[in-house]
Amino acid sequence: MTGGITPAARVRALPANFFGGLDAAVAAARANGVDVIDVSKGNPDLPTPPHIVRAMQDAVADPDNHSYPAYGTRPALADAIALRYRRDHGVDLDPLTQVAAFHGSHEGLMAAVLGLADPRATLVVPDPGYPAYASAAALAGARLHLLPLDPARAHQPEWSALAELTDAAALLLNYPHNPTGATATSTTFERAVIEARRLGGAFMHDFAYSSLGFAHRPLSALSVDVERTVEVSTLSKTYNMAGWRIGFAAGSAEIISIMRGYQAQAFSTIFGATQDAAAAALAGDQSAADALVDVYRRRRDLVVDGLRASGWDVRPADGTFFVWIATRGVDDIVLATRLLEDHGVAVAPGSGFGERGRGHIRLALVHPLDRLTELVERLGAPGRALLP
Ligand SMILES: Cc1ncc(COP(=O)(O)O)c(C=O)c1O
Secondary structure, eight states: OTTOOOOOHHHHTOOOOHHHHHHHHHHHHHHTTOOOEEOSSOOOOSOOOHHHHHHHHHHHHOGGGGSOOOSSOOHHHHHHHHHHHHHHHOOOOOTTTSEEEESHHHHHHHHHHHHHOOTTOEEEEEESOOTHHHHHHHHHTOEEEEEEEEGGGTTEEOGGGGTTOOOOSEEEEESSOTTTOOOOOHHHHHHHHHHHHHHTSEEEEEOTTTTOBSSSOOOOGGGTOSSSEEEEEESTTTTTOGGGOOEEEEEOHHHHHHHHHHHHHHTOOOOHHHHHHHHHHHHSOOHHHHHHHHHHHHHHHHHHHHHHHTTOEEOOOSBSSEEEEEOTTSOHHHHHHHHHHHHOEEOEEGGGGOGGGTTEEEEEOOSOHHHHHHHHHHIIIIIHTTOO
16 A cells, blocks of 8 residues: 555455445446446336435425434334334334334444444354345454355255354344345244344344235244344335435344444434435335335246246245346356356356355346346356356
8 A cells, every 4th residue: 555554454354345346347348348237236227206206305405404413213204114014014113212214224234233243243144145244244343153044945044053153242134035035934033033042142134125025025023023133124125215325223122222322423314304205105105115026026037937948047036136046066256257248247146145155146137127038038048058
């Protein structure tokens, strides 16, 4: 470094930014004139429903929202979060003590991990899993303990991997699951609470795909426990609001209070207009959110049926908007590179999600049907020729 400035140990410990690397590869291919179909990231392509945009426009015009917002979560938003839990999951929460808004569930996850894990404490995370868990552990100086998900049992945890572990600050799961699209069984959540209690830690559930279940509405971990469990959710996927940066946490009042304490010091406050619009989204008409599930179902069926017809090893997922494909022994990074360079399709290599993701690629269904039809044409016979 030219100025002799050394980053702090916690920054040096951070893993490479996986999604940033994918973006750079796509940008380089586009700069070379390739017409890239980018399915490497779970970035929703559809616009936010108009009634939510209108609520935001009104809220932005309100001068009350031009000064510093109060710390914490606005009552209307806290009430709207509690309303959704009651209606969608039959879970009663106290909006004063059991919910908190964040700038997206990413920030909620950070507040939970940083608020609960001391340096050298253990954080149990799923393998494969969303890369931000490792980043959060690195920032906290915590150790990761990998909990393998068993593909033979619909990607539920292999609990025997915790047999030797005696304590942990938190056990983290994520269903519907990024990257495999698996959904949770209630047995999985019940066992997670038992294990978290045994380990003396919290059960943290990442519920980012809370609305995206194809057979039924995904199960909330709070329907099993609210004493030791906290669930982080987001408006990013449910209402196509990924750019708005708004999400929330709900569950154990003890954990929520810890997360709020961390939030006020580390992240300050949340723009009042975003909170007003988020309240309108959660408390208002849900038909657009319901219709979105059918949009992703049609996209999933088109891609999965098309790829299977060409001999790819892929099954329809129960939730999320991802397609998880086995590479039949071909190195996933090599395959992802060939698919981008030779066929103009950017996918996420599975090894970016952990050791158990190796030998897979992940596709995000974030394009309209005509573009996905083209994706199937590119990946079908030509892409399949890259596999044994
Ligand atoms: C599993 C999972 N958790 C959390 C997030 C973060 O979402 P956001 O910060 O937009 O709420 C994502 C985003 O893709 C995700 O896939």
